[in-house]
Structure formats: C-alpha cells, structure tokens
Amino acid sequence: MLVKNSFIQTVKNYMNKNVPKLYIDNTIRDAVEIFRKDKIMILPVMDKKNSFIGIMTPSSIFKAFSENASIDENMLPFIIKDAVTVNENDNLTKVRLFLKQKKVGQAVVLSDDNQVAGVLDTKNIIQAYQSKYESLGNSLESLFQHMQTGIMALDHNGTILITNHAAESLCNLSKEQSIGFHYTEVLPQLTNISSGDLTVIDIQLHRISIKDKRLLITYKSLSNESNDWGGIILIQDLTDYEQIANELEITKKLERTLQTVLDTTYDGYIVINQSGIIEMFNDAACEFVRKTKNDLVGHPVTRIIPEIKLEEALAQGFQSEKLEAMIIGKHRCFIQKTPIYKEKQLVGAIAKIIYKDLNKWKNVVKILNDLEKEVSFYRGELSLIGGKPFDLDDILTQNEEMGRIKHFARQSATGFSNVLLLGDSGTGKELFARGIHNASNRTGKFIKINCAAIPEELWESEFFGYADGAFTGAKRGGKPGKFELANNGTLFLDEIGDMPISMQVKLLRVLQEREFERVGGNDTIRVNVRIIAATNKDLKQMVANNEFREDLYYRLNVIVINIPPLKDRSEDIPILTKSITKKFSHLMGLGEVNITEGAMKLLSLHTWPGNVRELENAIERAMNCIRTDIIDIEHLPEYIQKTKGIRNLDSPPHLESTTQEVSQEVLISDFYKNNIDKAEKDAIDLALKQTGGNRTAAAKLLGISRSQFYKKFKKSNSN
Known part of the structure; x- marks a missing residue:
C-alpha cells in the first residue's frame, strides 16, 4: 500500500468509482457475465464482511477453463489474492511509478477502512496527465501574454x-x-x-x-x-x-540625506520596527546610551533603554504630540515618541531624545518634519510605478449626485444583470465600467470593444471569432472572439449606439441563449458573460426611429447609470485639476506643480463640453508650456483664456467680479504669450550649439527634463 500524499492529483480524482464487485459465493459464470457486460479488465472480490480479498481478471477465467472447471463452479479458487492495490489518497505520480515497477496496468483502489473505492487503470492516469499539461499550457500562455x-x-x-x-x-x-x-x-x-x-x-x-x-x-x-x-x-x-533607476537613486539619496541630518543633529534618534527591534539611530543616540552601533542594531529597545518605553508608540491610538521630561542615568532629557505608518499600516516608531542645548530643539524638529514630508512624497511617487486595479473610489468627486451614482454602481457590481452607462463623451463611462468589473466577484477578464471603430465586415469575427480555415487568410487554428475572451468576466460594449442592426440581432441571441458558434465553425460555445454597454446617444429616440432594436434595448436597459457632465458638478473641477496636474507632473518628471488662483477660477468658469477628457487635455497643454512649477492663465489654451465667465443667467454677483479679474489677467499675459515661443526657440538653439548638437546635454544645460526638451524642440521646429 502506498503512503497518502497531499498532492492535488490524487487517485481519488481520476479513478473509476462505480465498478461492479464479486463475492465469495459467486460463480465463474457471474464473472464472465460482468466482464462481457461492462467491458472491464479487473473485478474486486469481497468476503461476507464486504472486505477486499482479491481480484478476478479475464486471465483468471482462462485459467479456470484450462483446468476444465465448470462455468457454474465457485470462482473463489481462481481469484488473484496478492493483487496490486493503492489508496484513494495516494499521489498519482507515485502510483504511476509503482504500477510501472509492478508491471501492471491497473489496480484496485481501497479506502482507509479497506473498502473498495474504485479501480485505477492506465487510461485514468493518461487523462490526469493530459489535464495537468493542458492547465500548464494555459498558464504559460497567460504568463506569456501578460509579461x-x-x-x-x-x-x-x-x-x-x-x-x-x-x-x-x-x-x-x-x-x-x-x-x-x-x-x-x-x-x-x-x-x-x-x-x-x-x-x-x-x-x-x-x-x-x-x-x-x-x-x-x-x-x-x-x-x-x-x-x-x-x-x-x-x-x-x-x-x-531609466525612470526606475532615477527613482531608486532619489530614494538612496534621501536615505543618505536623512542619515546625515540625524548624525549632525544634537539630539538622539532611535528607530524601531513593529516588533520593537532597533533598526536605525544616530551618533547622538550612541553617545546618550554609551553604547556602540553594534550594541544597538538588531536588539530590542526594551533591553537597551527600557526607561523611555518606546514600545508604547506601537499601540493603537497612541498620541505623539507631547514631550515627556525624564532623567535617564545622569542625563535630563525630553523624549518625543512618534509611530511610523506606511499606507495606514503601523510599521515602527521613532524616539527623539533632546538632551543637549534644549533651546535649539525646535529647529531640529523642523528639519526632521521637512524630511519626513519629503520621504512621504517620494514614497507616494514610487507607489505609482507599481499601479493597481481601478476602483470606483478612484473616481474623484465632491458632488452629492455623483457620490450616490458611485454608491449605486458598487451595489450593482456584485450582481449579474446587464448595465447601461449613459453620459456625454468624456464623462468617464469606461472608468465606471472598469470599476464595476473590479468590484464584482467575476473571475474572468474585462474585455472592451468599441462598436464605433469596427468595420462592418469584421463585426461577426470580432465578436464571435472564427474557426480554422473559415476564410482566406484566416489564422491557423482559428481565433477566439471578444465573447469567448470575456467568459466568466465582463464585456464592455462602448458606443453601443453605433452597432449595426444586423449585429444587434446576433448580439440579442447570445444574450438570450448564452451560446454561439465561431464564424465557419459548427461547435457551440457556451459563455457566462456580463454585458456593460455605454453610449452618449439617446437610445429611446433611436428605437423610435427604427435605428436600434427595441428588444435589445430592453435587454440592456436593466441597470441604468446616468453619469452627469462636468458642467453639472463644477465643484469637482478643483479636485480633478489637482489630481490631473499631479499625474502629468509624475509622467513628465517635473516634481510638484501648482496652479494659480486666477487660472483655477478660469477653469471653474469654463463649461467643459468635452468634460473630464477636455480638462485633461487643457492641463497637459499647460504642463508643456510652463518653465517653472506654476501653471498660470497664459499657459491655458486660448479658447479657455477667452472664457467670458457666464455659466448661466443666475450666476451670483461675486462671479462677475471674478470674471473681470480673470479678463484683466488674460490681457496682462498677452505680451508674455506672444514672445515666449521665440524665447524658447532661441534658448534651445543656443543650448544645442554649445553642446555640439547633443540633446541630452542641451536639456541638462537648460535645467529641464529630456522629455520636456524633446517636446519643446519639436514644437519650435514646427513653427
């Protein structure tokens, strides 16, 4: 008997379970009838207590007949008592080697209580390995495509x-x-x-x-x-x-800067991890406790300086504002303990020990706080590199109606009903679709298809795929369509209002039957796909005009989410502007970029017919125009600079004064705007001349990033 094993491919998963059995009072005829009826090669034999005692095989029958036994004789004398058996929980790989060693092709499978659980043969093992290799192949293909x-x-x-x-x-x-x-x-x-x-x-x-x-x-x-x-x-x-290398260099430089500051300050600093083990300290801390660095690193703080009780800072709800006065050894000192958090998780604590020239402690605290802010900023920047799945909470808003829409979208995410997203272009319909998919419990992929971008002759093959040899030039082996790729996931039909009537009929059939055939194929493919459709068109009016099928409309119109345009949620413009500015600052390597109050007022007055997408384009254009870290009115697109400031007839009086201020700022900026392009071109030409045409060196000479230089160079040559 083999030893049981926890490997997932066990005998139990692949054996033949429902096998007939013989008992000690059965005849040879009984065995022959079972062999003839069930087409099997091995029959377990049981005693009166239903315990396994041996097997009967076709060779046992031949042996009986060769000895002139009667077909109605008891078969017990001819059974094989030392039959090969395995346990149902045995490792299938080891069982295969075991059977190969025993030179047999099948074995009786027993349970832990010696009851017959089934029969294992070579066919079962082959099926198991085929399943394993198919799974491995699919995993490798997925890994290959996601690298x-x-x-x-x-x-x-x-x-x-x-x-x-x-x-x-x-x-x-x-x-x-x-x-x-x-x-x-x-x-x-x-x-x-x-x-x-x-x-x-x-x-x-x-x-x-x-x-x-x-x-x-x-x-x-x-x-x-x-x-x-x-x-x-x-x-x-x-x-x-290159970007990662630059970020790592910044982090290393920041760490060296922090250690240098700590070592040059009068006060002592000790940093512990969440387990209370000392990880970092400065020279003043070594002097204070009169120990070497080797005596501090890796040791519990409770053993080195138990009096300061730094482990208290690791407790939930600890307040870190107050200073504690105490005497440690011969030193009078102040102790400030501060927890350290990373992404809202407590990762350690720091103790500041003020014992030299206590009048200067405020300056040291300011230096440390500035450094901590810088560390927090770069940690946030580094976290952007990894990325994360889009969540509905990533949709920024301060608008109450938009907040209710997000809440409703999250509630409906876990269901299976179709979703229809309605809203103007640029309002974020795809973001809602991705957020709903990621908030659902669906294990498949999010597949997007733009119904307005597919040629009419390719519609069917894009949706349903095609079989091998379906048409001239078809890929060998065929190609899966979007429905097949989205199985157990979400299919996002963007611009559903542009779908041809002929395809609407076929889409409706798939939604009703949940099955289809590839183009040129005969095999029916069943799928479990959730549909999220989006459009900026009036589908009701299209139904009335016979431009959209009514039955498909009602099939899609189960959960309807109307996304308001940006003009109806103007309170979101400042928070969206800051978020977009931060994103482009990171992409362009500019550091922190701010926007003036006048520019923000002008953005708030614009009606944004292109919604958030138009706002992103305006900010990106402004980021390419700045030479400092400030976005002002002159950096905004001209059509926004000419905004009159009239959003509606009910605008409050203070908006009128704001409009006048903005218009005045626009006039003041005209001279700068008319001359900035020429000044930039002259500066770029001079820098290239001094560096012998080396663009990287020219960018460094001008004090701008390489990506900024290339954009400005391209712009100056196009004028």
Missing part, C-alpha cells in the same frame, strides 16, 4: 511565430503585421543578426528607436542538438528602466 517584456518567438528561419501584447505595444504593430513575417521585415534595424545561424547565436543587440521609443533588443537561442526550434527576441523599454 511586460516584449517577446517575439522565431523559427530557425527567422519567421515570427508568436508575439505577445507587450511586443505589439512597444513596436507599434499588431499580430497581423508580425506573425508569419521575417523578423527583419518587422524590425529592419535587426539586419545585423540575419547573417548568423539563429540556432546557435545568443546576441545582446544595440539599442534601437521606434517612434520616439528607446528599446533594448536581445536575441536568445532556444535550439539545441535535438530540437532545431529557433529562438526568441526580447524587447525592453529603456525608458521604464
């Missing part, structure tokens, strides 16, 4: 067989533009490896540029003596690595 590194797989002739999503994005191409082509046709910059033997080389290639992207290309051979497969091209975006 951030771009990958192109080549055969030994250099023909591209596979590309992942990252490669398509980095190289600005689609699968149709890459698969089946030679890699030099897709990436002509790589002709320097075409003369080599792709089955043996392993080349670190030079950097290349594709539409302003700086990429690092590496070729890795995957062939060996027994498998002439080819290799893979790995594509990495150097911009990301």
Whole structure:
C-alpha cells in the first residue's frame, strides 16, 4: 500500500468509482457475465464482511477453463489474492511509478477502512496527465501574454511565430503585421543578426528607436542538438528602466540625506520596527546610551533603554504630540515618541531624545518634519510605478449626485444583470465600467470593444471569432472572439449606439441563449458573460426611429447609470485639476506643480463640453508650456483664456467680479504669450550649439527634463 500524499492529483480524482464487485459465493459464470457486460479488465472480490480479498481478471477465467472447471463452479479458487492495490489518497505520480515497477496496468483502489473505492487503470492516469499539461499550457500562455517584456518567438528561419501584447505595444504593430513575417521585415534595424545561424547565436543587440521609443533588443537561442526550434527576441523599454533607476537613486539619496541630518543633529534618534527591534539611530543616540552601533542594531529597545518605553508608540491610538521630561542615568532629557505608518499600516516608531542645548530643539524638529514630508512624497511617487486595479473610489468627486451614482454602481457590481452607462463623451463611462468589473466577484477578464471603430465586415469575427480555415487568410487554428475572451468576466460594449442592426440581432441571441458558434465553425460555445454597454446617444429616440432594436434595448436597459457632465458638478473641477496636474507632473518628471488662483477660477468658469477628457487635455497643454512649477492663465489654451465667465443667467454677483479679474489677467499675459515661443526657440538653439548638437546635454544645460526638451524642440521646429 502506498503512503497518502497531499498532492492535488490524487487517485481519488481520476479513478473509476462505480465498478461492479464479486463475492465469495459467486460463480465463474457471474464473472464472465460482468466482464462481457461492462467491458472491464479487473473485478474486486469481497468476503461476507464486504472486505477486499482479491481480484478476478479475464486471465483468471482462462485459467479456470484450462483446468476444465465448470462455468457454474465457485470462482473463489481462481481469484488473484496478492493483487496490486493503492489508496484513494495516494499521489498519482507515485502510483504511476509503482504500477510501472509492478508491471501492471491497473489496480484496485481501497479506502482507509479497506473498502473498495474504485479501480485505477492506465487510461485514468493518461487523462490526469493530459489535464495537468493542458492547465500548464494555459498558464504559460497567460504568463506569456501578460509579461511586460516584449517577446517575439522565431523559427530557425527567422519567421515570427508568436508575439505577445507587450511586443505589439512597444513596436507599434499588431499580430497581423508580425506573425508569419521575417523578423527583419518587422524590425529592419535587426539586419545585423540575419547573417548568423539563429540556432546557435545568443546576441545582446544595440539599442534601437521606434517612434520616439528607446528599446533594448536581445536575441536568445532556444535550439539545441535535438530540437532545431529557433529562438526568441526580447524587447525592453529603456525608458521604464531609466525612470526606475532615477527613482531608486532619489530614494538612496534621501536615505543618505536623512542619515546625515540625524548624525549632525544634537539630539538622539532611535528607530524601531513593529516588533520593537532597533533598526536605525544616530551618533547622538550612541553617545546618550554609551553604547556602540553594534550594541544597538538588531536588539530590542526594551533591553537597551527600557526607561523611555518606546514600545508604547506601537499601540493603537497612541498620541505623539507631547514631550515627556525624564532623567535617564545622569542625563535630563525630553523624549518625543512618534509611530511610523506606511499606507495606514503601523510599521515602527521613532524616539527623539533632546538632551543637549534644549533651546535649539525646535529647529531640529523642523528639519526632521521637512524630511519626513519629503520621504512621504517620494514614497507616494514610487507607489505609482507599481499601479493597481481601478476602483470606483478612484473616481474623484465632491458632488452629492455623483457620490450616490458611485454608491449605486458598487451595489450593482456584485450582481449579474446587464448595465447601461449613459453620459456625454468624456464623462468617464469606461472608468465606471472598469470599476464595476473590479468590484464584482467575476473571475474572468474585462474585455472592451468599441462598436464605433469596427468595420462592418469584421463585426461577426470580432465578436464571435472564427474557426480554422473559415476564410482566406484566416489564422491557423482559428481565433477566439471578444465573447469567448470575456467568459466568466465582463464585456464592455462602448458606443453601443453605433452597432449595426444586423449585429444587434446576433448580439440579442447570445444574450438570450448564452451560446454561439465561431464564424465557419459548427461547435457551440457556451459563455457566462456580463454585458456593460455605454453610449452618449439617446437610445429611446433611436428605437423610435427604427435605428436600434427595441428588444435589445430592453435587454440592456436593466441597470441604468446616468453619469452627469462636468458642467453639472463644477465643484469637482478643483479636485480633478489637482489630481490631473499631479499625474502629468509624475509622467513628465517635473516634481510638484501648482496652479494659480486666477487660472483655477478660469477653469471653474469654463463649461467643459468635452468634460473630464477636455480638462485633461487643457492641463497637459499647460504642463508643456510652463518653465517653472506654476501653471498660470497664459499657459491655458486660448479658447479657455477667452472664457467670458457666464455659466448661466443666475450666476451670483461675486462671479462677475471674478470674471473681470480673470479678463484683466488674460490681457496682462498677452505680451508674455506672444514672445515666449521665440524665447524658447532661441534658448534651445543656443543650448544645442554649445553642446555640439547633443540633446541630452542641451536639456541638462537648460535645467529641464529630456522629455520636456524633446517636446519643446519639436514644437519650435514646427513653427
């Protein structure tokens, strides 16, 4: 009997469970009848207590007949008593090796109480391994497509067989533009490896540029003596690595700055982690406790300085504002204890020990507080690199109606009913769709399809996919459609009002039947997909005009969410403006950028027909115009600068005075605006001349980031 094992592929999962049995009073005829009826190769034999005693096989029958036994004789003398058995909880991999060692193809499966649970044969084992390998293959395919590194797989002739999503994005191409082509046709910059033997080389290639992207290309051979497969091209975006390197350097510099400040201050500092172990300190703290650094790091603070009771700062609700006066040894001192939080989680505490020149403690506190703010800022910046799934709470608003809409969207997220998002262009319908999907319990993907961007002849294949050989040029093996990709997930139908009537009929059928066939295929595919549709059109009016099917409208019109335009929630403009400014500051490497009161007033007066998307465009344009860290009126688009300030006839009197102030500011800025482009062009030309045409050095000379330099350079040459 094999030892039980916790491996997920156990005998119990794959054995034949409902197998017939023989008992000690059965005849040879009984065994023959069962073998003939059930087409099996092994029959367990039980005693009167229903305990397993052996097996009967076709060879046992032949043996009985060879000994001239009567078919109505008791079969007990001919059973195999030392039969091979396994336990239902045994590891299937070990069972396979066990059966191979015993040179048998099947075994009786027993439970822990020696009862027959079933029969295991070679077919069961093959099915188990097939399931395992299929799961592994699916996992590898998912991993391949979700890797951030771009990958192109080549055969030994250099023909591209596979590309992942990252490669398509980095190289600005689609699968149709890459698969089946030679890699030099897709990436002509790589002709320097075409003369080599792709089955043996392993080349670190030079950097290349594709539409302003700086990429690092590496070729890795995957062939060996027994498998002439080819290799893979790995594509990495150097911009990301440079940004990460800069962020890490900033963090290291900040840590060195913090340690230097701590070491040069008169006061002692001791930092502990959430377990009360000392992790950081300064020279003044060593002097205070009269111990070396080796005596402090890694030791509990309760053993080094038990009098200050720093572990109290790790308790919930601890107040860190007050100073405590105490005598430790021969020193009179003040102690301030402060908890340390990271993303609202308590990670440690810091003790400040003031015992030298107590009159200067306020200056030291100011320095430390400024540093703590800087650390908090850079931690926030670094957290943006990792990213996170979009949540409904990420939709910023101070508007009561918008708050109720977000609450209703979260309530409906866990259901299965279809959702219809209505609202003007740029109001954030896709953000609501993603937020609803991420707040649901659906395990599948969020798949988006823009109904206004698909040619009419491609509608059916995009939605339902196509089978192998469905039409000339079809991908070998076929291609899944959006419904298939969104199985157990969410299908977001953006611009649903632009869907042709012919496709509306087919969409309605899938929503009703939850099944479809691929184009050119005969197999029925069942799916579990939740539909979220969005449009800025009046579907009711379209139904009345026979432009949209009424039955489809009522199928989609289950949960309706109307998203208000930005003009109806003007109180959100300041908070959205600050958030967008912070986002572009991070993307452009500008640090903290602020906006003047006059510019904010002007933004609040605009009616924003393009809603949040228009606001983002206006802020992005302004960020490209500033030379300092301030966005003022002259940096805003001209059409916004000309805003009259009349949102409606009921505008309060204070808005009129505000409008006058803004208009005056616009007039004052005209001279600056008319001359800034020429000044920037002259500065860029002079910097390039002094650096011999080196743009990176020119950007450094001007004191701006490289991305800013390229944008300004491109702008100056286009004028």
